[in-house]
Amino acid sequence: KAGVTQTPRYLIKTRGQQVTLSCSPISxxxxxxxxxxxxxxxxxxxxxxxxxxxxxxxNFPGRFSGRQFSNSRSEMNVSTLELGDSxxxxxxxxxxxxxxxxxxxxxxxxxxxxxx
Amino acid sequence: xxSVTQMEGPVTLSEEAFLTINCTYxxxxxxxxxxxxxxxxxxxxxxxxxxxADDKGSNKGFEATYRKETTSxxxxxGSVQVSDSAVxxxxxxxxxxxxxxxxxxxxxxxx
Numbered sequence: 001k002a003g004v005t006q007t008p009r010y011l012i013k014t015r016g017q018q019v020t021l022s023c024s025p026i027s028x029x030x031x032x033x034x035x036x037x038x039x040x041x042x043x044x045x046x047x048x049x050x051x052x053x054x055x056x057x058x059n060f061p062g063r064f065s066g067r068q069f070s071n072s073r074s075e076m077n078v079s080t081l082e083l084g085d086s087x088x089x090x091x092x093x094x095x096x097x098x099x100x101x102x103x104x105x106x107x108x109x110x111x112x113x114x115x116x
Numbered sequence: 117x118x119s120v121t122q123m124e125g126p127v128t129l130s131e132e133a134f135l136t137i138n139c140t141y142x143x144x145x146x147x148x149x150x151x152x153x154x155x156x157x158x159x160x161x162x163x164x165x166x167x168x169a170d171d172k173g174s175n176k177g178f179e180a181t182y183r184k185e186t187t188s189x190x191x192x193x194g195s196v197q198v199s200d201s202a203v204x205x206x207x208x209x210x211x212x213x214x215x216x217x218x219x220x221x222x223x224x225x226x227x
Binding site: 004033035042043045048055056058090092097103104105106107108109110 | 148150152158159160161162165167205209212213214215216217219220
């Protein structure tokens with residue numbers, strides 16, 4: 001079974017621009033979560049989607065948004081990029097958003113975003 | 117709210133040494149607990165999990181036991197290898213809430 005895929009793997013953008021990152025979950029997985037990973041802040045939760053609905057949202061400004069499509073693929077968008085948005089953005093999928101079996105998350109390789 | 121605390125690294129060991137990485141958590145209800153590993157340039161990989169108290173998760177020689185009385189989920193391995201060098205994350209998942217990850221512990225194993 002193919003793993004979680006993320007595109008693109010690397011991205012360089014300029015301050016003020018916007019960016020869209022894509023995530024395709026493992027086949028059959030309906031829950032997708034997004035994380036930002038930086039050396040200083042570690043792994044921070046952005047949002048989680050299940051059945052095209054946002055279930056949870058982390059403490060990030062409104063410039064960060066996401067969505068999920070009917071095939072469970074997800075995108076996240078960052079508008080008006082700032083230098084501090086440079087990070088590794090990780091997507092994770094799980095079978096269910098609940099608890100117990102099937103709840104564990106499987107991560108993609110990430111998208112490395114550099115803002116100059 | 118939910119939180120995870122794990123020992124800060126880096127941890128440096130010689131090959132074949134015994135490894136322990138401490139993890140404690142704060143949560144309401146009955147969370148599931150996980151250990152993830154991240155190798156350089158890659159995403160996180162699920163290493164092992166435990167979904168209820170006294171469960172022991174194990175994989176690739178690593179073990180961790182869900183201890184509700186001490187709210188702990190310490191990672192252990194009897195004999196580490198150079199290939200185990202990576203960053204290890206303890207994580208907690210609770211119903212209806214997002215995953216919470218610890219800060220990560222960098223492990224370096226020297227030959």
